[in-house]
Each structure stands twice: as structure tokens, then as C-alpha cells.
Amino acid sequence: MPDTARNFVGEPLLAIHDLHAWYGESHVLHGIDITVPQGTVVTLLGRNGAGKSTTLKSIMGIVPKRQGSIRLQDHEIIELAPYAIAPHGVAFCPEDRGIYATLDVKENLELPPRIDQHGLSTEQILDLFPQLRERLHSPGSKLSGGEQQMLAIGRILRTGARLLLLDEPTEGLAPSIVEQIGDTIARLKQQGYTILLVEQNLRFAMSVADYHYLIDHGQVVASYDRQTIEQHTDTLLERLGV
Numbered sequence: 304m305p306d307t308a309r310n311f312v313g314e315p316l317l318a319i320h321d322l323h324a325w326y327g328e329s330h331v332l333h334g335i336d337i338t339v340p341q342g343t344v345v346t347l348l349g350r351n352g353a354g355k356s357t358t359l360k361s362i363m364g365i366v367p368k369r370q371g372s373i374r375l376q377d378h379e380i381i382e383l384a385p386y387a388i389a390p391h392g393v394a395f396c397p398e399d400r401g402i403y404a405t406l407d408v409k410e411n412l413e414l415p416p417r418i419d420q421h422g423l424s425t426e427q428i429l430d431l432f433p434q435l436r437e438r439l440h441s442p443g444s445k446l447s448g449g450e451q452q453m454l455a456i457g458r459i460l461r462t463g464a465r466l467l468l469l470d471e472p473t474e475g476l477a478p479s480i481v482e483q484i485g486d487t488i489a490r491l492k493q494q495g496y497t498i499l500l501v502e503q504n505l506r507f508a509m510s511v512a513d514y515h516y517l518i519d520h521g522q523v524v525a526s527y528d529r530q531t532i533e534q535h536t537d538t539l540l541e542r543l544g545v
């Protein structure tokens with residue numbers, strides 16, 4: 304594997320080493336190594352079933368069995384229960400977005416607990432996503448896909464997490480909305496958040512991220528920075544099956 308991780312600038316906020324994960328008897332991650340430097344955007348690329356979501360879920364402690372090392376700053380978190388992992392400053396936005404259909408935007412936003420003083424207030428979240436302000440009293444079921452995604456991202460900012468794990472935030476969204484999600488990610492990065500992002504949309508990944516890992520069959524098979532990924536676009540499009 305070309306180890307561009309060595310060229311990473313800055314302290315790693317998240318360092319995953321030799322991560323294995325299982326669902327029952329099914330062994331799905333086979334020794335993942337990933338470094339996410341503080342203040343960067345990093346993507347996990349890979350085909351359906353490669354193990355991208357399982358990697359994010361392993362960080363949150365919500366995969367039944369895992370082994371290896373997951374370090375968040377100086378803390379080893381692999382043995383911790385999910386409720387004990389979130390206070391280390393990490394939050395997860397799942398692929399299905401997890402919006403409550405019967406609750407309105409404000410209620411959905413105010414659901415997660417604030418963990419520390421970094422947590423954004425409802426007002427601050429609405430400043431980041433002005434469209435949500437207009438929809439404040441609409442139920443989750445009436446939101447467009449883009450609005451749901453913004454709500455899902457906005458909601459995790461309330462916790463005070465500084466490391467955001469986003470699972471396919473652009474999936475199923477129109478190009479103009481994808482662009483808005485890209486702008487949001489860029490703004491969050493400017494504000495000092497660190498983002499680990501699962502993406503199948505290579506062009507989008509290239510536009511937002513500093514580093515990329517290609518995952519296949521539960522292993523990291525390649526990694527790239529902004530320059531090296533440009534030289535591998537054709538092969539990647541083929542490998543991602545898009």
C-alpha cells in the first residue's frame with residue numbers, strides 16, 4: 304500500500320491500527336489502518352459491502368465485536384462502550400440519517416445531549432443551515448432529502464464533537480444539494496472540525512477531502528492525498544464500479 308499517511312501534516316486526531324470487526328461469525332474488517340490528522344477531511348472510498356460503514360461504526364463502538372487499536376488523541380477507545388466513546392468528542396451521522404419523522408426540525412435538533420461547551424446552540428446550527436430555519440416547525444417526514452441531511456449533520460454539532468463521522472452524506476441527493484453539502488463540509492473544516500467521510504461519489508470526495516483511503520474486502524488497499532488521487536482517477540472509477 305502506498306503509505307501517504309507518512310506525509311500527513313499535523314497531529315493525528317484519530318489513529319486506527321489493525322482493526323478487525325465481526326458481525327456474529329462473519330469477519331468483515333481484516334486489519335484496517337487509518338490516520339486522520341487534526342483539522343483535515345478524510346474519505347473512505349470503496350464498493351458496496353467493502354466495510355466503510357463498519358469502520359465508522361467500529362469507531363463509535365456499535366459493532367458487536369472488534370479488535371485492534373482505535374486511538375482518539377491520546378485515548379485508546381476500542382474497549383469502550385458507545386456511551387463512553389461519545390464524550391471523547393466524536394459523533395456519527397448514519398447512512399439512513401436517523402431523522403425522526405414525527406418530530407419537527409427543532410425537536411430533532413434538540414434531541415442529542417450537549418456534551419461540553421463546544422456544542423453549538425440551536426441558533427448557531429440554524430446560522431450554518433439557513434434553510435432549516437425556514438422549516439423549523441415542519442415534521443421530519445416532510446423534509447426533502449437535502450434538508451434531512453443538513454438536519455442530520457446539524458444535529459450532531461450540538462453534541463460538541465470535534466470529530467464528525469459522516470456516512471454517505473450525498474447519497475441520493477440532486478447535484479445542487481450535493482454542492483451545498485460540499486460547502487458545508489468546507490465551512491466545518493474552516494471552523495476546525497475534523498471529518499471522516501464515507502463516499503461513493505469520487506468527484507465529490509476529491510473536491511472536499513485532503514486524504515483518501517480505498518477500502519476493499521475489509522482492508523485498506525490504497526491511500527492518496529490531493530495530488531496523488533488525480534493520477535488515479537480512472538482506475539478508481541473502475542474500482543468503485545461507477
Ligand SMILES: Nc1ncnc2c1ncn2[C@@H]1O[C@H](COP(=O)(O)OP(=O)(O)OP(=O)(O)O)[C@@H](O)[C@H]1O
Binds near residue numbers: 353358
Ligand atoms: N448488521 C450486519 N450483520 C451482518 N453483516 C453485516 C451487517 N452490516 C454489514 N454487514 C456485512 O459486512 C460487510 C461490510 O458492510 P458495510 O456496511 O461496512 O459496507 P459498506 O462499505 O458501508 O457498503 P455500502 O457502500 O453498501 O454502504 C458486508 O459484507 C455486509 O454485508
Ligand SMILES: [Mg+2]
Binds near residue numbers: 355356
Ligand atoms: Mg455503508
